[in-house]
Amino acid sequence: MQKMKDSTDENIKIKENLKGVEHVVMVMSGKGGVGKSTVASNIALTLADKGRKVGLLDIDIHGPNLPKILGVGRKRMTASSNNRIEPVHITDNLKLVSMAFLLEDENQAVIWRGPLKMKVIQQFLGDIEWGDLDWLIVDAPPGTGDEPLSMAQLVPATGAIIVTTPQEISLLDVRKSVTFAQKLSLKILGIVENMSGLICPNCGAEIQLFKKGGGERIAKEMDIPFLGRIPIDPDVVDATDSGIPYVKEYPDSLVTKAFKDIVDKISNPPV
Numbered sequence: 001m002q003k004m005k006d007s008t009d010e011n012i013k014i015k016e017n018l019k020g021v022e023h024v025v026m027v028m029s030g031k032g033g034v035g036k037s038t039v040a041s042n043i044a045l046t047l048a049d050k051g052r053k054v055g056l057l058d059i060d061i062h063g064p065n066l067p068k069i070l071g072v073g074r075k076r077m078t079a080s081s082n083n084r085i086e087p088v089h090i091t092d093n094l095k096l097v098s099m100a101f102l103l104e105d106e107n108q109a110v111i112w113r114g115p116l117k118m119k120v121i122q123q124f125l126g127d128i129e130w131g132d133l134d135w136l137i138v139d140a141p142p143g144t145g146d147e148p149l150s151m152a153q154l155v156p157a158t159g160a161i162i163v164t165t166p167q168e169i170s171l172l173d174v175r176k177s178v179t180f181a182q183k184l185s186l187k188i189l190g191i192v193e194n195m196s197g198l199i200c201p202n203c204g205a206e207i208q209l210f211k212k213g214g215g216e217r218i219a220k221e222m223d224i225p226f227l228g229r230i231p232i233d234p235d236v237v238d239a240t241d242s243g244i245p246y247v248k249e250y251p252d253s254l255v256t257k258a259f260k261d262i263v264d265k266i267s268n269p270p271v
Ligand SMILES: Nc1ncnc2c1ncn2[C@@H]1O[C@H](COP(=O)(O)OP(=O)(O)O)[C@@H](O)[C@H]1O
Pocket: 029, 031, 032, 033, 034, 035, 036, 037, 038, 039, 065, 194, 195, 230, 231, 232, 233, 234, 236, 237, 238, 240, 241, 255
């Protein structure tokens, strides 16, 4: 495990900067494309809708897509009054920071090695004017590489939500994420099984594509909480592709209900 330079100074600065932040939660997974960014953004939107003050931090440095999902891809962060950096405001109580806001254009590739990634995550945590937040939700890239490792080292009290899909291979990856979180003493809030069953676009009934319940079984096996299943809904793809906040646009859907249940579970008992 790599050792950080000046870790104590940086940790003190970050601790000071995040002193108004109550809960920090990182959304992780073993594989890409399982819905981390979808889950992170919709949990954040659901919390914000309940009146909580929420920050979203996109530490997927190679594939930062929260700005696009939330329809603010063209915005940029600005200097705050005290010459620090202000996140991009999505709504009154939801603000976003992403690597995407620092890139010239969205097709620009980021080729960075571990120490540089650690540095930018340090700045996201230490130099951004987050203010008072009830929740800071962090969207991580897949796997257990530099970004989630930096996060765990820089903010030791981080909670982890692990996203999986019902396919067997994805569940094997869950074990790696769980082991990573346990080794780094993250507080595992639980597992979310995404893309679990399909909502029929014609009649709204649920169709089972893969055997469901794998997420719940593995949660039980590993003795961690199961936070819920989210079905596949074509409206999710449409919304995320066009930058429309899904749970706001479809307040009565099964998927929105699933997000509300997940938010209830992570806020009660509060982490
Ligand atoms: N429950 C869902 N129903 C339908 N599509 C989904 C669902 N969850 C995610 N997706 C879609 O799957 C793709 C990958 O999701 P994303 O959140 O970007 O994954 P990750 O961040 O893990 O790489 C996106 O196109 C997204 O719209």
